[in-house]
Amino acid sequence: MRHETKISGRLLKIIIYIVCIFLAILSIIPFWIMIMNATRSTFEIQQNAISLLPSKFLQSNIDVLLGKSFNPIVGFINSMIISTGTTLCAVYFSSLTAYGIVAYNWRLRQPFFTFILAIMMIPSQVTAIGFYQFVYKLDMTNNFLPLILPAIAAPPMVFFMRQYLLGMLQIDIVNSGRIDGAGEFYIFNRIILPIMKPAIATQAIFTFVSSWNNLFMPMVLLTNSDKYTMPIMVSLLRGDIYRTEYGAIYLGLTVTVLPLFIVYFLLSKYIIAGVALGGVKE
């Protein structure tokens, strides 16, 4: 009896490893095929579209890709500006708001926090029409500010920062700063922000990545091709211009994914820890 359960336990363990390895391969294989095909010629891809080894047509694919309206450098720079701006606004002002809620005892504190909880679930996409009309009236389409400034009000991040501060903030530190004659704003910038660094780092990664990947609002607001972000550039690959240039299409996709891969594999430890932390919102 005991022996039998031991054998079935070992069998189950083998099954677990097989399933996990299968899923791991499933995560990699589409990207692997993509990267390999980026180095292959259209003719090779037409013969057999799966190859686990690279070929030597990378340069000719680069020439085809850049010969048309796809401009990864412009997309990269624009996405970089928007994502950096969004991230800075979101983490700084969310920390400030959270500190305002935690450190000071003001009359509307509790109602304000309840309000933040209530608006946390409201998706921004359903109000996009009004937002577009508003921005259009201000003549601010094809401007990055309407994509950056809304990040100042990020309810889920305020919630997260508040939870973090509740656990970390010691009011004595603040008081000793006050005794030394520091102003409240100075205390926040010089004492509180450094304390919040771990929380800020996690939130910054996620804000940056989600802003980088965002397609809907930029596609609505940015109509000038000089202002296109990376995801809008990607959407050009779907059009007719690259119809049968398979190698170039795969290369274009690879170019857009590469920065994310690098960031992910450098920071994966923190990202995974951040996902786990963000999920346990209680």
Added chain:
Amino acid sequence: MRRKGVSYAKYGYFFCIPFVLAYLIFSFYPTIYTTVIGFTDLKGIGRTDFNILDNPFRNFEIILKNPSFQKSLGNTAMIWIANFIPQIGLALLLTAWFTSHRRKIKGQGFFKVLFYMPNIITAATIAILFATLFGYPTGPVNSLFQDLGWSDGPIYFLMNKWTARGVIAFIQFWMWYGYTMIVLIAGVLGINPELFEASEIDGATGAQTFFHVTLPNLRTIMLFTLVTSLIGGLQMFDIPKLFQNGGPDSSTLTTSAFIYNQAFSGSYLYNRAAAASMIMFIIIAACSSILFYILRDRDAIKLNKQIKQQQKELRKAEKAARREE
């Protein structure tokens, strides 16, 4: 000596002002604006002036009767359900495996990194990558089918409605099960370890422990996952829009793609799109409140009721006792 009368409370207001202002300008005002546009005749590229319609609900009536909108609602629901059920199922299974006390699975960190990876990659890129992978007549999936002898000639996979929907559901599943798994594992690690020890001492099997200890304690986190996934699913845009642009035959048209197409292509029907947005807004709000209601902490409510009941009885007994005196 203590200084008297220094109140810092006003800084609470100061520090929250940027948030409030940004919220009012960039969220609250557009929400109201969208609602108003839903009742007007605002349409046509570059137009911003509008009049309230004689029958203010006309746009809502038209949208609700619009077969494309009805279809897009159905598609969104179908694709979300077909992605969420396997997603939560696989995530729970992996959570049970990875947190088991009897079996230590090695390489968990490595697996987590790979399972989560698709989630951070640009959805737009993934949509076009999969459209290319399933390409016709040249595409890796077609090559695979022919290599394995499953098909003689190339198959036009994405011309089939169900295949197209299925691939989108699969992409969503593939991008999100790793996230759900990591969140659930964090939830299990947050459960009081004494509960697991007690069930082990009582001789519970792994499955019994999972269903009677782990699952009930994960309720809040599963609610969180469900609500966020639902809200995300109802806004699904990038993948359906770029995968097949809603096709074939509108079979992958989601409500967000419908709203986008109404407002920013064809005849630029901002008013109809705004009405459709408001309908979605109401659906999202209703879904999340229903879910919160269903999955609220029943035990706590029961306990409260019991306490109230006991207090009532106690008071009754006291009254009775006093009367007897």
